[in-house]
Amino acid sequence: xxxxxxxxxxxxxxxxxxxxxxxxxxxxxxxxxxxxxxxxxxxxxxxxxxxxxxxxxxxxxxxxxxxxxxxxxxxxxxxxxxxxxxxxxxxxxxxxxxxxxxxxxxxxxxxxxxxxxxxxxxxxxxxxxxxxxxxxxxxxxxxxxxxxxxxxxxxxxxxxxxxxxxxxxxxxxxxxxxxxxxxxxxxxxxxxxxxxxxxxxxxxxxxxxxxxxxxxxxxxxxxxxxxxxxxxxxxxxxxxxxxxxxxxxxxxxxxxxxxxxxxxxxxxxxxxxxxxxxxxxxxxxxxxxxxxxxxxxxxxxxxxxxxxxxxxxxxxxxxxxxxxxxxxxxxxxxxxxxxxxxxxxxxxxxxxxxxx
Amino acid sequence: xxxxxxxxxxxxxxxxxxxxxxxxxxxxxxxxxxxxxxxxxxxxxxxxxxxxxxxxxxxxxxxxxxxxxxxxxxxxxxxxxxxxxxxxxxxxxxxxxxxxxxxxxxxxxxxxxxxxxxxxxxxxxxxxxxxxxxxxxxxxxxxxxxxxxxxxxxxxxxxxxxxxxxxxxxxxxxxxxxxxxxxxxxxxxxxxxxxxxxxxxxxxxxxxxxxxxxxxxxxxx
Numbered sequence: 001x002x003x004x005x006x007x008x009x010x011x012x013x014x015x016x017x018x019x020x021x022x023x024x025x026x027x028x029x030x031x032x033x034x035x036x037x038x039x040x041x042x043x044x045x046x047x048x049x050x051x052x053x054x055x056x057x058x059x060x061x062x063x064x065x066x067x068x069x070x071x072x073x074x075x076x077x078x079x080x081x082x083x084x085x086x087x088x089x090x091x092x093x094x095x096x097x098x099x100x101x102x103x104x105x106x107x108x109x110x111x112x113x114x115x116x117x118x119x120x121x122x123x124x125x126x127x128x129x130x131x132x133x134x135x136x137x138x139x140x141x142x143x144x145x146x147x148x149x150x151x152x153x154x155x156x157x158x159x160x161x162x163x164x165x166x167x168x169x170x171x172x173x174x175x176x177x178x179x180x181x182x183x184x185x186x187x188x189x190x191x192x193x194x195x196x197x198x199x200x201x202x203x204x205x206x207x208x209x210x211x212x213x214x215x216x217x218x219x220x221x222x223x224x225x226x227x228x229x230x231x232x233x234x235x236x237x238x239x240x241x242x243x244x245x246x247x248x249x250x251x252x253x254x255x256x257x258x259x260x261x262x263x264x265x266x267x268x269x270x271x272x273x274x275x276x277x278x279x280x281x282x283x284x285x286x287x288x289x290x291x292x293x294x295x296x297x298x299x300x301x302x303x304x305x306x307x308x309x310x311x312x313x314x315x316x317x318x319x320x321x322x323x324x325x326x327x328x329x330x331x332x333x334x335x336x337x338x339x340x341x342x343x344x345x346x347x348x349x350x351x352x353x354x355x356x
Numbered sequence: 357x358x359x360x361x362x363x364x365x366x367x368x369x370x371x372x373x374x375x376x377x378x379x380x381x382x383x384x385x386x387x388x389x390x391x392x393x394x395x396x397x398x399x400x401x402x403x404x405x406x407x408x409x410x411x412x413x414x415x416x417x418x419x420x421x422x423x424x425x426x427x428x429x430x431x432x433x434x435x436x437x438x439x440x441x442x443x444x445x446x447x448x449x450x451x452x453x454x455x456x457x458x459x460x461x462x463x464x465x466x467x468x469x470x471x472x473x474x475x476x477x478x479x480x481x482x483x484x485x486x487x488x489x490x491x492x493x494x495x496x497x498x499x500x501x502x503x504x505x506x507x508x509x510x511x512x513x514x515x516x517x518x519x520x521x522x523x524x525x526x527x528x529x530x531x532x533x534x535x536x537x538x539x540x541x542x543x544x545x546x547x548x549x550x551x552x553x554x555x556x557x558x559x560x561x562x563x564x565x566x567x568x569x570x571x572x573x574x575x576x577x
Contacts, residue, residue, distance in 0.1 A: 078477070079480055079484065079485065085481045089474060091478035093475055094475075094497070104479070105483070107482075107484065107488075154482060
């Protein structure tokens with residue numbers, strides 16, 4: 001269990017704007033994904049936990065040990081924190097063989113046990129054949145496995161990974177995800193992984209922490225974050241939504257009904273608790289939740305006429321970009337059926353509408 | 357022509373010992389300058405580079421005062437070894453070190469600082485003490501540059517004249533190094549001896565420089 005409540009400020013400098021990190025979270029065993037754009041402070045958080053940076057205020061606890069506490073002046077050295085850290089570039093020691101890299105990390109164990117442990121990890125991470133090679137002679141997958149094995153060999157109480165999938169091709173990426181799922185099952189420790197890839201959050205994350213400008217803007221299982229972004233900010237960060245400005249013109253809790261005005265058209269949705277008539281809100285809906293079809297006379301209820309601007313091919317689906325910034329994702333056969341439409345309407349299913 | 361090889365052997369011996377001692381001292385000072393914050397760091401930094409800019413005779417004069425027989429260090433040395441330090445070949449080693457140390461400290465500091473910090477961080481994260489991080493990670497990763505600098509320092513110490521003549525003197529078969537012997541040969545009109553020694557030293561210098569270059573290039577590759 002990791003518990004963290006920290007604050008750190010960086011004043012403005014000639015070459016950089018002021019930045020402040022201020023957040024609080026706790027995480028248990030399993031994989032928590034720290035998701036945020038570049039510059040949101042993700043790596044800084046890992047550095048604070050690992051002891052390479054000291055927060056100005058707050059406290060960091062790992063299990064029942066205090067790693068950092070500003071009030072009592074505790075700031076454990078990185079050596080004493082028992083946090084495995086997989087660096088972005090792996091940081092495998094270039095002058096040592098793979099076996100020596102692991103042995104270096106197991107130095108604190110007694111000699112006999114160290115030898116056994118190194119062999120065990122080599123076996124477990126399928127590195128036995130490559131044990132005598134140096135990092136520059138290893139494949140990308142081997143380097144990645146070695147860096148994770150090295151971080152785990154000292155039996156850390158927490159594993160930190162800084163964008164481990166950055167720069168990896170698709171097969172290596174899925175190999176990594178596979179490996180991390182095994183680590184989650186085999187080691188039973190909290191794993192904190194930094195990424196700016198939403199797919200990765202879904203692949204691995206038990207919990208997802210959305211970070212922006214040094215602050216936590218939402219947390220929860222990735223599925224629920226993607227279904228219910230807490231704010232328009234989060235929805236933008238996730239980058240998977242249509243965000244359309246709308247006005248609430250009617251709210252009816254009895255009939256579980258609402259009406260929203262988008263431009264000069266109105267659509268209906270379910271009742272939105274905690275909102276008032278007349279509120280200006282963001283309609284937030286995923287491209288795959290919308291429908292697109294040919295316009296046939298006047299638009300039906302919850303249909304908005306739109307002009308098709310661009311068709312973007314994606315593996316497994318087709319994304320249609322309409323006027324007004326609306327994106328709709330349809331299956332390939334559906335698109336084949338529809339592609340001769342001259343005029344289009346976009347359908348907004350009432351159940352799918354969510355506002356932030 | 358009968359060539360006395362003593363000055364050449366003496367120079368090689370002095371240069372080798374001076375380089376080895378300077379290497380140990382230089383790496384230590386470089387480590388302090390690269391990693392530690394302390395009062396007087398800038399003074400130390402400047403003091404280390406001083407021999408590069410001061411005339412050798414000035415350095416020799418300072419040294420005479422510092423390690424001469426009446427000085428505290430000179431008396432201590434004499435009390436321990438039973439003989440004075442000045443005007444011995446050991447004094448020539450001290451003289452040579454004054455040329456080797458600036459070169460070594462400056463290069464070693466740059467080499468230590470250029471080691472990718474992520475390796476040191478990784479080592480600390482894996483529980484290594486600062487001592488172990490230095491000996492097992494930083495120094496091995498910087499060793500080629502430091503070795504190249506040591507070779508250059510060796511070449512530089514081989515040729516010292518000014519400080520040597522001030523504190524070790526020109527005593528044939530005792531403190532007469534190659535550089536001093538060449539001066540002596542020219543002064544006494546022994547052109548053949550001077551030419552021979554000049555050619556040997558030049559050839560040696562070229563070989564050493566080539567070696568240092570090869571090391572530096574392999575580092576870059």
